[in-house]
Amino acid sequence: MTVPGVLRAALVRRPRHLVRLFLWSFAETAPSFVSGLAIAHALDDGFAAGRPSVGLGWLCILAGAWIAAAVGARQTLMSIAGIVEPFRDDLLGYVVAGTLHRAAGSGRGPDTAAVARLNRQVELARDSFAAVIAVVRSFVFSVTGVVLGVLSLMGSILPLVLLPLVGGLALFLMSLPAMAARQRRAILAEEGTASALATMVDGLRDVRACGAEGRVAARVGRTVDEQARAATGLARLTAVRTLSLAVGGWLPILLVLAATPSLVRAGATAGVVLGTLTYIAQSLTPALGSLVQGVGVNGVRLTVALERILSTGARPSPAAPGEHGPSSPRTPGGRPAPGNATAPSGHGPRPPREGLLRMRGVTFAYGLGAEPVVEGLDLTVRDGEHLAVVGPSGIGKSTVAALAAGVLRPKEGRVLIGGVPVDALDRGALSRVRVLIPQEAYVFRGTLEENLAYLAGTPGRREMDAAVEALGMTGLAARLGGYAAEIDPGTLSSGERQLVALTRAYLSPARLVLLDEATCHLDPAAEARAEEAFARRDGTLIVVAHRLTSALRARRILVMDGSRAVSGTHSELVTASPLYRDLMGHWEAPAPAGV
Incomplete structure (x- = not known):
């Protein structure tokens, strides 16, 4: 079972919610297409032409698009919940089953890091999956709306918008492997801290009895320091995300402003230029910022968390049962079969027949x-x-x-x-x-x-x-x-x-x-x-x-x-x-x- 396979299965198994999400996304991202057109026509055909009623009419169309977006946002959130909540339940069942089978099969108690996986990583995967669906969907629909809107205004402006966007995306995608490695280190460090703290709490009485407070504090302190270093290293990569956003989201505004004289000579009106800037500032830049933040943080977290869950939650091959019980056959439901007792393994000395x-x-x-x-x-x-x-x-x-x-x-x-x-x-x-x-x-x-x-x-x-x-x-x-x-x-x-x-x-x-x-x-x-x-x-x-x-x-x-x-x-x-x-x-x- 791979990370892409798990995510693909989570989407494909709920086609009704996926179709509903797709349809309502048109409503939510309606301002991405309408905003620039409405501003351009309100200025050129309305207020600048001395017809304020026309300008107000276009602004009313823009207001209607925002009302539709508000309704669509609510419905898309419900559709996303319909996908990610069953996904969370599936992950939780997978991890619980794997942890219990491993504990029963190895003869040891449950892995203390399972606490972090159950209470932290499954919730982290659920929240990250929802965030990734939301930002990727919003980015795709928003960019599509911006491209169609700019083409409807003046097609020659489109390269000034798309080329920096492609450059910013490329820079961001190149940084993802490093982000994944830093995020993986941060999650492993967090697991190590959770495991060390759980072990310390379980053994507090023995730590006190042995006078080992200093040694245990130093050991736990090292895990905390390691987590802090991992978090610091991850935070440094925010500079790359900021540079990607500057290239893809803000550079187009500078290019359009710098090219305005030549655009005017080519027939562009003030409304076209203002409409294009509206598309960039109001739709493209926020969508790119959400994508960079959502995929750069939540996407990497999702990938790393799922890798950890899939690697540690898998059921082990059959092994010896627990320390306190015999090697019993299991019922189809995984319970011990009460009607059988396992014979001696044949290895080592025969079990004694007395309790001395x-x-x-x-x-x-x-x-x-x-x-x-x-x-x-x-x-x-x-x-x-x-x-x-x-x-x-x-x-x-x-x-x-x-x-x-x-x-x-x-x-x-x-x-x-x-x-x-x-x-x-x-x-x-x-x-x-x-x-x-x-x-x-x-x-x-x-x-x-x-x-x-x-x-x-x-x-x-x-x-x-x-x-x-x-x-x-x-x-x-x-x-x-x-x-x-x-x-x-x-x-x-x-x-x-x-x-x-x-x-x-x-x-x-x-x-x-x-x-x-x-x-x-x-x-x-x-x-x-x-x-x-x-x-x-x-x-x-x-x-x-x-x-x-x-x-x-x-x-x-x-x-x-x-x-x-x-x-x-x-x-x-x-x-x-x-x-x-x-x-x-x-x-x-x-x-x-x-x-």
């Missing part, structure tokens, strides 16, 4: 030279054990969960599940060994059954009913309309999405379950029910605690204290860990005196 987690000397830092968030962590979580991870916000609890799940790879040390190194397992095998539910639960469009069975292969109805009952999701399932009901994620609350994701994890075959504040949007009773259900489930449970009641329900607790960590039971930690004692003191209000 070992972390040996694990150290992790976000970026080179940053202070470690986790340093030298040794942790063993036995198969079937229930561990809670607690600590102040930003201390590294989610980092430990991501390391245990294999989402992050340690800088030093090893992470093993069932005795098998996490980094030795492919995505499909890893997804059958562990399941990680983050704070922001993901629910996709599809049936409730497809959402719940996504990680489970082919669970029976009795098994699904038992999971829904255990997690306290019976009421939500009934309200949604049962397992066959289509889900719109946008209509679910954050807590309801967490219930769906928790039930999905409960049904999965993974023996190691990691809940990273996955119940934070549930009320305390619903949170307790969910955690108790996972505790009864066969396998290992690790909970990054949102409330300290989660720690009291666990058999063992890991307290994160800076880059250090200490584990034990509740009673052991109250004695051995000042931080844990402090956390529990903040959570447990002191009893009133005398009680």
Whole structure:
């Protein structure tokens, strides 16, 4: 798919609006043909000849042309909207589909630059396309009207008008490649700034925890500086546009004025000269200025934006699915097929059959030279054990969960599940060994059954009913309309999405379950029910605690204290860990005196 092909398709697919635009353009550009003639005849045949009524009559004709132009302008804008709004919808659908397919196929999260493409570049392409249609159409009709008008006045004047116009257009067209290159650089720089800012915002907590504010600020500052340099370089090319307009729009006026004596000797009247100058000043110069501005800015923006959209929005070839889910076949609509689970790929070691987690000397830092968030962590979580991870916000609890799940790879040390190194397992095998539910639960469009069975292969109805009952999701399932009901994620609350994701994890075959504040949007009773259900489930449970009641329900607790960590039971930690004692003191209000 090419840029010209996309634009041609957008025009051809809406022929009714295109024909309507063409017809109303005659009305909008009527003054381009009438103005010079009306001025010339009003002067020569009316006022100069002592017949003011004739002169006023021609001026009334000119006024009528302007009224027709006003009506035509409104109708042409509506016709342009009928072309560009569907064009915008097509682009938006193309980019959304490509971004989601790429995210699902690569196993990574969506590209952060997709935010710029969706919210900036699609709108930029729509607005630029509308502007280009408007100015090109106006220029063609206006120049045609001027040429016909000058010919009707005095044909020998036409070369004085057309030759500078052709020269100005040639100069402008020669500058377009450089403009496109500068505009492309500006858009790429803008994307880089958007991506850097989005990454910084997403990681603010970790940046703060690592003390990397200066380095991150310097990195983002470099992208901002690059965008500023690109914008400055683009602005310098306005001089070329100004020169093109001077040659094509203002030079004809000088030539006509300089040639006036010879034109008068050849029979030109004052009305002919004034009418010609009216054509140039009122129609030709504004039309050329709009063309230079519209194509020089909006045309180049349109081309570059479409190139970026087409290159980054295309659907990738099939690849491995997401990190947190198995390699599932897809339904014709792109949804995971709930009735199948992918077999092991055959590469690497066989997936372990137990949920034993070992972390040996694990150290992790976000970026080179940053202070470690986790340093030298040794942790063993036995198969079937229930561990809670607690600590102040930003201390590294989610980092430990991501390391245990294999989402992050340690800088030093090893992470093993069932005795098998996490980094030795492919995505499909890893997804059958562990399941990680983050704070922001993901629910996709599809049936409730497809959402719940996504990680489970082919669970029976009795098994699904038992999971829904255990997690306290019976009421939500009934309200949604049962397992066959289509889900719109946008209509679910954050807590309801967490219930769906928790039930999905409960049904999965993974023996190691990691809940990273996955119940934070549930009320305390619903949170307790969910955690108790996972505790009864066969396998290992690790909970990054949102409330300290989660720690009291666990058999063992890991307290994160800076880059250090200490584990034990509740009673052991109250004695051995000042931080844990402090956390529990903040959570447990002191009893009133005398009680």
